[in-house]
Amino acid sequence: MLGPGIAWYLGVGSAVFAIGTAGVMLRRNPLIMLLALELMLNGANLVLIAFARGHGTLDGQVFALAVMAVAAAEVVVGLGLVVAMARRKIEIDIDLLSRLRK
Amino acid sequence: MNAGNILVWIVWFAAAAGCLGSALAVVLLRNALFAALALIGNLVSLAVFYLLLSAEFVAAAQVLVYAGAVMVMFLFVIAYVGWNLDVAWTGGPSWQTLGGVLAAIALLAQLLVVIALAATNQLKHAKHVSANFGDPASIGRLFLSNHLLAFEVISIVLLVAAIGGVILGAQSRRTRTGGRR
Numbered sequence: 600m601l602g603p604g605i606a607w608y609l610g611v612g613s614a615v616f617a618i619g620t621a622g623v624m625l626r627r628n629p630l631i632m633l634l635a636l637e638l639m640l641n642g643a644n645l646v647l648i649a650f651a652r653g654h655g656t657l658d659g660q661v662f663a664l665a666v667m668a669v670a671a672a673e674v675v676v677g678l679g680l681v682v683a684m685a686r687r688k689i690e691i692d693i694d695l696l697s698r699l700r701k
Numbered sequence: 702m703n704a705g706n707i708l709v710w711i712v713w714f715a716a717a718a719g720c721l722g723s724a725l726a727v728v729l730l731r732n733a734l735f736a737a738l739a740l741i742g743n744l745v746s747l748a749v750f751y752l753l754l755s756a757e758f759v760a761a762a763q764v765l766v767y768a769g770a771v772m773v774m775f776l777f778v779i780a781y782v783g784w785n786l787d788v789a790w791t792g793g794p795s796w797q798t799l800g801g802v803l804a805a806i807a808l809l810a811q812l813l814v815v816i817a818l819a820a821t822n823q824l825k826h827a828k829h830v831s832a833n834f835g836d837p838a839s840i841g842r843l844f845l846s847n848h849l850l851a852f853e854v855i856s857i858v859l860l861v862a863a864i865g866g867v868i869l870g871a872q873s874r875r876t877r878t879g880g881r882r
Contacts, residue, residue: 600827602709606820608750610813611717615724615743617809622728624801630733630779634740637771638724641747644759652754655828660756660835661843661851667766668855672862674771678778679869685782 600652608649616642629684629693633677640670713753719746737775744768756835 615638622635644663651659684691719742726739744767751760816824833839844852 601706602753603713604820604824605827606816606824607713607717608754609816609824611720611750613809613812613816614721615747617805617812618721618724618728620808621801621805624804625798626728628733630775630782631727631736634727634733634736634775637740637767638727638743641744641767645747645750648751648754648756648759651756652830652834653824653827655830655834657835657839657843658847660759660840661848663756663759664762664840664844665848665851665855667762668859671766671771672858674774675862675866676869678774679866681778681782683869691782 605649605653609646612642612645612649614642615639615645618642627693628691629677629681629696630691632693633674633681636673636677637670640666709753712749716746716749716753719743720750733779734776737772737779740775741768741772744772755830758835758837758840 619635619638619640619642622638623632626632626635644666647659647663647666651657651663680696681691684696689696723739723742723746727736727743730736730739744763748760748763748768751757751763
């Protein structure tokens with residue numbers, strides 16, 4: 600395998616996951632929390648694909664595609680919630696969503 | 702170290718810089734529109750990593766599904782709720798912010814230590830793979846043989862999410878016209 604070894608890719612994937620974790624915990628805008636959640640899923644995806652290459656089996660890549668589909672589903676529901684908030688003129692702030700039922 | 706190896710290292714460093722820089726931009730930028738655009742940069746640089754790891758089909762799916770479809774949906778919603786994009790960057794008491802940053806750093810430190818410990822033995826040599834490693838045909842064959850159940854469950858999850866999105870949208874329209882409360 601040319602270039603850096605598997606461990607380098609794992610390091611970058613972990614860093615992206617940690618940055619996404621910080622984003623989910625720090626930001627108050629639910630849209631940006633969803634974006635940071637995507638970062639976390641993508642960090643995990645990079646690790647999956649790096650391990651698939653390291654072990655020489657394709658199962659990791661198949662699982663990465665499954666993660667992509669789950670991420671798309673999560674984005675649909677999350678953005679649906681944000682749009683519902685906007686329609687009810689609730690301020691887009693995660694602290695105001697601490698209870699789902701008003 | 703031959704020329705091809707050096708070229709791959711250069712591409713790797715460029716992709717890593719783009720990946721980490723845009724990930725930080727997603728978390729740090731105040732404007733949600735710019736954060737979404739930064740996430741597109743992150744997804745594209747991750748696709749470069751996937752190509753280096755000979756995952757051609759996943760890289761193509763990443764660019765088409767994520768950077769294409771999902772991010773367009775994000776940008777539409779950001780434009781739709783654009784009247785309220787100036788939410789405070791972060792909120793709550795300062796110990797909350799500090800705790801979040803410390804927890805993320807602790808997580809990263811743990812992961813990096815484990816990887817560094819494993820890097821010297823198990824992870825040292827990647828297996829040799831054939832030229833058709835990661836092409837659509839072999840991935841499709843795996844999806845329809847070994848991972849058929851996962852494939853079917855994914856389709857159900859996507860269907861349920863689509864129905865949920867429609868219900869969330871339709872319900873709020875009914876409440877706005879005063880039908881239910």
